[in-house]
Amino acid sequence: MKKKNLGLNTVCTHTGEVKDTQFKGAVSPIYLSSSYAFEDIDEKRYPRYFNTPNQQALCKKVAALEHTEDALIFGSGMAAISTSLLAFLHKGDHIVLQNALYGGTMNLVLEEFDKYGIEYTFTESLDIKDFKKAIQKNTKVIYIETPSNPLLKVTDIRKVAKLAKKHKLITMIDNTFASPVNQLPATLGIDIIIHSATKYFGGHSDILAGAVAASAEHINHIFQLAKNLGGSLSDFTVWMLERSMKTMGIRVKAQNKNALKLANYLEKHEAVSKVYYPGLKSHEDYELAKSQMAGFGGMMSFELKDEYNVSKFFKSLKLIKPSMSLAGVESTVLSPTQTSHALLTPEERKKQGIADGLIRFSVGIEDKKDIIADLNQAIKKAKKK
Incomplete structure (x- = not known):
């Protein structure tokens, strides 16, 4: 060969x-x-x-x-x-x-x-x-x-x-x-x-x-x-x-599949105001992403509506881990303002469009139904009374 x-x-x-x-x-x-x-x-x-x-x-x-x-x-x-x-x-x-x-x-x-x-x-x-x-x-x-x-x-x-x-x-x-x-x-x-x-x-x-x-x-x-x-x-x-x-091809393709399904699910969720994922047809760069990518990746970000407390959402998760890095086989979430972009000033983050309530979601290889169940129970607990 x-x-x-x-x-x-x-x-x-x-x-x-x-x-x-x-x-x-x-x-x-x-x-x-x-x-x-x-x-x-x-x-x-x-x-x-x-x-x-x-x-x-x-x-x-x-x-x-x-x-x-x-x-x-x-x-x-x-x-x-x-x-x-x-x-x-x-x-x-x-x-x-x-x-x-x-x-x-x-x-x-x-x-x-x-x-x-x-x-x-x-x-x-x-x-x-x-x-x-x-x-x-x-x-x-x-x-x-x-x-x-x-x-x-x-x-x-x-x-x-x-x-x-x-x-x-x-x-x-x-x-x-x-x-x-x-x-x-x-x-x-x-x-x-x-x-x-x-x-x-x-x-x-x-x-x-x-x-x-x-x-x-x-x-x-x-x-x-x-x-x-x-x-x-x-x-x-x-x-x-x-x-x-050795397993990267298999892992990443599984994460691609999960992420696309979850992005579509979250986009329709009543608690979510915005989803950022290039595989969504609503994404402004969807056609461009489709032309230069073989898959849309396992990464996305989303914003909860104002009536939900992001910190409480993180603390209520049971399966998904609030964690600093990304791309592991396990699903993780983080706040960019507290981690990946914490070194930037609030003005610099605002210029990039990074809101304090933004959640970055690294989708893992778990069963989709289990990820969705964990998201839903955490979102429910995060609603402000």
Whole structure:
């Protein structure tokens, strides 16, 4: 079989395995050594150089899933984001970023870029005209995130890629919410794809990691900085991540299915004022999402009406967990104003459309009827008297 013709679940299961040549085990052996020989060998290995056996094997899996030449694995999603950005941006350079971004990414830009003399512009909207308007003579990078966190806004990937190529700019995308199961930015013209691998890659709420996929040239450029910043991942966690990714295709597709059903259910619920999910026909970006995504993902957000207490709703849940992260097999909810976007000011959150009562919902793989039952009993208890 040709590797490029392998199906999604086959790539998840087999690509990037470390072969157990000694005992012929069915799973990858784990190499925990932090010190390797340097004489009479083809490659000098060192964990901080991202080239231990387990690191290199996992990078092959990520690259295969994202349809790129190469990849790097990092200690966190923010390590992947910051290293990628700083590898291509230097003093006097300018970057265009979409206005709807993960709070950690926005905080990185607002708190650190001025120190490095890096200029930046956030677009006024996700319309391609605003991206074009934001480009300056010293612009080097365009950075997008789609679907966005936490309002699931969708950016036109093809148009952004076309605009960037016209101006000879590097494009980067945070593909975390979609995962390569649902969206392949490289096939749409994007140069560098970034993930918080903590989320759908890990999928079990027990791994902290990041990933970057791109051409061999771009990955080598990022590596030159990465080896100095030291954001590599321990080999035990690399091994756990490779194990977890074997089921990513199955997990994510199950979450897609559940999320679409739950979004439709919540949209009709008398206690809910608004649902944000790109798979809803009422979503303003539905047609765009359908054109660039294979599935709509397991993430959504919704707002309860004013007569319901959000804090009491969280405390009344029995199955769904109020929890900080997302994309695990278990369903979780959180308040973006208290967690993912807490670093932003109220004014910055308001500008993004993030209300204090917004609930971000990461849909798991539980039976739909059980998730609905838990939502309903918690909503009922959250009604103000």
